[in-house]
Amino acid sequence: MRVAAVQLNSTADKDRNLASAERLVRAAVADGASLVALPEKWNLLAGGEELRAGAEPLDGPSLNAARAWARELGIHLLAGSISERTEGKAFNTSVLIGTDGADLATYRKIHMFDVDAGGVSYRESEHEQAGEELVTAPVGELTVGMTVCYDLRFPELYRILALRGATLVTVPSAFTSATGRDHWEVLLRARAIEDQVFVLAANQVGTAPPHYDSFGHSAIVDPWGKVLALAPDEETFIAADLDLGAQRQTRESLPSLANRRPAAYVWPQLVEASV
Numbered sequence: 001m002r003v004a005a006v007q008l009n010s011t012a013d014k015d016r017n018l019a020s021a022e023r024l025v026r027a028a029v030a031d032g033a034s035l036v037a038l039p040e041k042w043n044l045l046a047g048g049e050e051l052r053a054g055a056e057p058l059d060g061p062s063l064n065a066a067r068a069w070a071r072e073l074g075i076h077l078l079a080g081s082i083s084e085r086t087e088g089k090a091f092n093t094s095v096l097i098g099t100d101g102a103d104l105a106t107y108r109k110i111h112m113f114d115v116d117a118g119g120v121s122y123r124e125s126e127h128e129q130a131g132e133e134l135v136t137a138p139v140g141e142l143t144v145g146m147t148v149c150y151d152l153r154f155p156e157l158y159r160i161l162a163l164r165g166a167t168l169v170t171v172p173s174a175f176t177s178a179t180g181r182d183h184w185e186v187l188l189r190a191r192a193i194e195d196q197v198f199v200l201a202a203n204q205v206g207t208a209p210p211h212y213d214s215f216g217h218s219a220i221v222d223p224w225g226k227v228l229a230l231a232p233d234e235e236t237f238i239a240a241d242l243d244l245g246a247q248r249q250t251r252e253s254l255p256s257l258a259n260r261r262p263a264a265y266v267w268p269q270l271v272e273a274s275v
Contacts, residue, residue: 001140003168004033004239005202007218007231012046012209014054018065020235028237029073035139036237038066038080039202039218040092040149040172047210048127055085058106063095071101076139080172080202081109081148089129094148094172096137105137107146111154118178120211124150134160141244142168145197149173152187155194162195162257167247171201173214180215185227193225196251198242205233223247 006024010017021042028036043062044054056062062082070077077097084093092109108131113124134157135146145161145168152171161169169191175184184203192199198221205216218231220240228240251257 001034001142001242001244002032002239003035003037003198003200003220003242004028004031004237005037005200005218005220005229005231006039006042006237007203007205007216007235008039008042009206009214009235010039010042010045010204010208012044012050012054014044014062017043017045018062022065022069024235024237025069025077026073028239029075031237031239033075033239035076035078035142035200037078037170037172037200037202039204040081040174041083041204042080042172043082045174045204045208045212051083052090052127055083055090057085058093058095058103060085066095067097067101067103070097070099074099076104078170078172078200078202083128084108089127091131092124092128092148093131094146094170096139096144096146096170104139105135105144105146107131107135107148108133109148109151110134110157111150113150117176118213120178134164136161136164136166142242145169147171149175152191155191158191158195158197162197166195166197167244168198168200168242169195171199173201174204174212175215177213177215180217184215184217185219188219188221189225189227192221192223194256196223196247196254196257198222198247203231205231205235223250
């Protein structure tokens, strides 16, 4: 299977974001991709108030456009994530769309990005709420596990997805330049190696008001930790062919998932991490 990650420099201009996304999705399909991933907040990347104002329901125009592309092109399309409108705070929601334009799975980001990085205070929980459900879905011979951006720092999430059968994990992101320089590729490769999964990571790139500076370097990583494709610092797409036979051989020859000893693992109780 050939897969692709679309890298965007999304802003508050929805029309421009959708046009760029469609252009690059079509280019990826022309290159042979049958599964294409968009980045986090691909339709709207803006400050909290603009995100709230621009949030859409799941049957809104942005996802309907993505469904139309998937149906016309006959591909599976991961519609990165959007700010999903609800009666309360929005969700940061990723939707996996099938070749007929129907939704296969919906994942709401579990870990809120409440951090200080690069001199900017990010408080995602002020305008969005956390999801609670882990999600996997079949795509051809693959089982796709769904995550979003900051989830990448929580290895237990990826381990459970792998134990539920995930062979590829999607990571639509707006990973910051401040952290991405040192952490992005290391974390992508670590999650791929420890869970013996392919990782398909579509990232935002460049700056957007009010404070976004995204690292880019969208990547596709194989279960051995080899980076199969890495994006330059521009709006573009990357693509790679996934060797599922090699993944099976990796899991058979280095059976770290099979060699787990769950009974020996005891989670600490009432311990708060300080960092």
